Amino acid sequence: MTQDSLVSLSAVDARRLIGDRDVSPVELLDACIARIEAVNPAVNALAARCFERARVEAHRAEEAVMQGEPLGLLHGLPIGVKDLEETAGVLTTYGSPLYRANIPEHDNAMVARIRAAGAVVAAKTNTPEMGAGANTRNVVWGATGNPFAPLLNAGGSSGGSAVALATDMLPLCTGSDTGGSLRIPAALCGVVGFRPSPGLVPSDRRELGWTPITVSGPMARTVADTRLLLAAQAGFDARDPLGYEIDADAFAQRRPMGIARLRIGFTEDFGDCALDDATRATFRAKMQKLAEHVGVCEPVAFDMTDVHRTFDVIRAQNFIAQFRETYERDPSLLGPNTRANYEMGVTMTLADVVWAHATQTTLYRRFQQQLQRYDIIVSPTTPITPFPWSQWHLDAINGKPLDTYYRWLGLTYVISLMTNPAVSLPCGVDHAGMPFGLQLIGALRGDARLLDIAEALETAFANDDALKRPTPDLAKLRAPVAELTSIVTHPPVHG
Template identity: 40%
Template sequence: MTIESTLCEMSAVALRGEIAAGRLSAREVVSAHLARIDAWNPHVNAVVTLDAEGAMAAAAQADERQAGGHALGLLHGLPIVHKDSFLTAGMRTTYGSPLYRDFVPERDSLIVSRERAAGAITLGKTNLPEFGAGSQTFNKVFGATRNPYDLRLTAGGSSGGAAAALATGMAPLADGTDMGGSLRNPASFCNVVGLRPSPGRVPQWPTASPYNTLTVAGPMARTVADVALLLAATAGSDARDPLAIEQDPARFLDSLERDFHGVRIAYAPTWGGLPTEPAVEQALALRLPVFADLGAHVELACPDFAGADAAFQALRGQTFAVGYEAALRENRHLLKDTVIWNVELGLQQAAAAVVQAERDRAALFARMHAFMQTYEFMIGPVSQVLPFPVEQETVSRIGDAAMQNYIDWMRSGYYLSLTGHPAISVPCGFTAEGLPVGIQIVGRYRQEHALLQLAHAFEQATQYWRRAPALPN
């Protein structure tokens, strides 16, 4: 086994320990991951902007700081890739849109500046659908990102480039965003971990919609412990985000070990009747004994998601209108049809639709809160479908059920976005054809640490994260 393959298969936590102990240098780690990008990226198209020279220079600086006896940041020497919707000073940020094909910002998004301040080393940017719209990663600027477990299929989205980069060992850490499932769906499709934190847990700046609670930023990695490490480095209050949660992010460095005896878990195999592919349900059902072995009590139960569909579509449309009305007005010909549809929905919907959406969301949160007093966690599918052909822009039907729009097949993701509860996708197994399936675990309101503990226990019991894709010949 080569040094490159060894380093690229190590977790971020393990790499951090080896670097801190002086057994590995940041230069060795970054060099190995750059070599992995050279080998894998032509097959999957996950990293769309690469700065190898800048990464090696930053690694050399990191090694010099360590040699000089300076305190090491949480992410010291660890390579990271940023979603191409986050600003990166001096590095192209396209949002997957022809409008921004050559845009080079002068500042970092807050999450990027926090990652860099913690010692992470930027390798480059990861692919996403245009403006992050949809759970299939393709755009006119860079093309599509392919699933490393089957190159004929999609890696999911909208943080699809991040998930594919992690799965192939091109980076141990990645960031992303999630409105309707964009940190969770690609994690499920690519056998990695994606956490949708509570709104405000990872502050967002700059943003056109600072009071928008549907869209969150969050961490992705191959293990739950690595996700917790990245969350600890990126969470914490910031006065520029009015939703920022003022709690010490160091709590996410606390132990992930916990006794789950007697804990009640609600199992919702279809989230209350959503059309779901049988292979997805089967993969989850096979893993239910894991929770029983942990001592937990798993019961079939699901909160009432009545009104969630109309509420999410109305509020999503409003957010798209706030963010992209000017782009639609001035450059309609450069926008994909689904972005146009979403913006126009926001601009043209009746005020009564938004009013009702807020009423329905309030009622849903109240029902969810009551439900979660009985159950500490919920489990169910991340995505209602398996990875599908990369040429297919969206899912038009699941079984006999026709989908009404381009994100209708992601209700298993956006139902939970609407409630604001933290949710995580963890590898749950593979189909007979070798396709990954993730399990979605939902925690109580703002209880990310407990959520990470259950996710960690499940991961340790199953070890599916270790099953890496094979590099094509």
């Protein structure tokens, strides 16, 4: 197979071919590295690279295949790990100048699981500083450009992962999600991003271990690839207070289902989220097309009163827990988004926190009751077509100013508060010809069934020009884009 045909393989197919001795893990890694070297200068998706170590691991993976040893779910598959996830022996900067030389001694719980399943970590993927924001740019690595238009926003905070996938640099990548960081970049780049239920993918590093707002999860080009990675990521770990015993293999295999009887409730904005008029029109057109494929596709109303202030308070708790020592030492050590979150938090009182958790509980119960009428709820993933990455964040929608840098993420952070699993599924393009994502929201702890539904819809969309996944024109991504790295002040060391 040629290098181009190797990198275009799905992760599922590549893993099968590796097991059948028809594809070499070494050749697959080399093909990925060649694609990275050819395309990454135009989009700047990657942070630290560890190609030499990856080649050693790929050779070991090949030897294991030839010797007939037991093979893990991800055996020999190159993978990108978001730069918020600690990787042993590989530079992990969190997009912050404070960690330019940080090389962890140990993998975190999730990274350890995917490496134990045979994945070969080839590179870290870019993220905004400390994951704060949905525009992947920082002063350590620079900005990540959208693969369909490199001067536009790729989303975040898992933007590097989404771009690496969309351009076939890597078959699988990891991400994390607080307010939409797995789903938003997936939507803006035309790939799949899955936010799992809290506790499904273990975390051993959350300062507030019982808070379910932040999760790690998989990203890929297809739903089948996404569930393959999830099957390796998921599992019980006693270090995660939200963890529970699961059958991870249940995520690896799709249970065939038809969609003709699916009951879908859709909402344009959950009644209280900002949405650009053009995106609203695009979503309505997508729903008309979707209705042709399913049994019920009808609008559903939600009462999300006070949801935005609730998110503000609960999000701010995490920033207080994580950055208090750094801020008190010197606020200038934190970037503007991280600092803004911290400073919002220190103005809050215990009464604010109690109110926010009580309101979240009320909203949660109301939402679960509405969802019982449907198999899934569908909304737009993002409220607007990609804007220039040089703009730190979105200031206004439909001419109405937004009061925080993350208010434009309301469509996704509403669901983070509900704790339901959610996936962003590619669904054609928007009015500007950029990728458009549908947010599919499943029943509480119904991760496996949601993935079954998403994969069935993906199959139906593939035969519909208005709904199928778009792909970038790689021929236009062969020239370096200097602007993407112009914000870097000092290059970091590599791990």
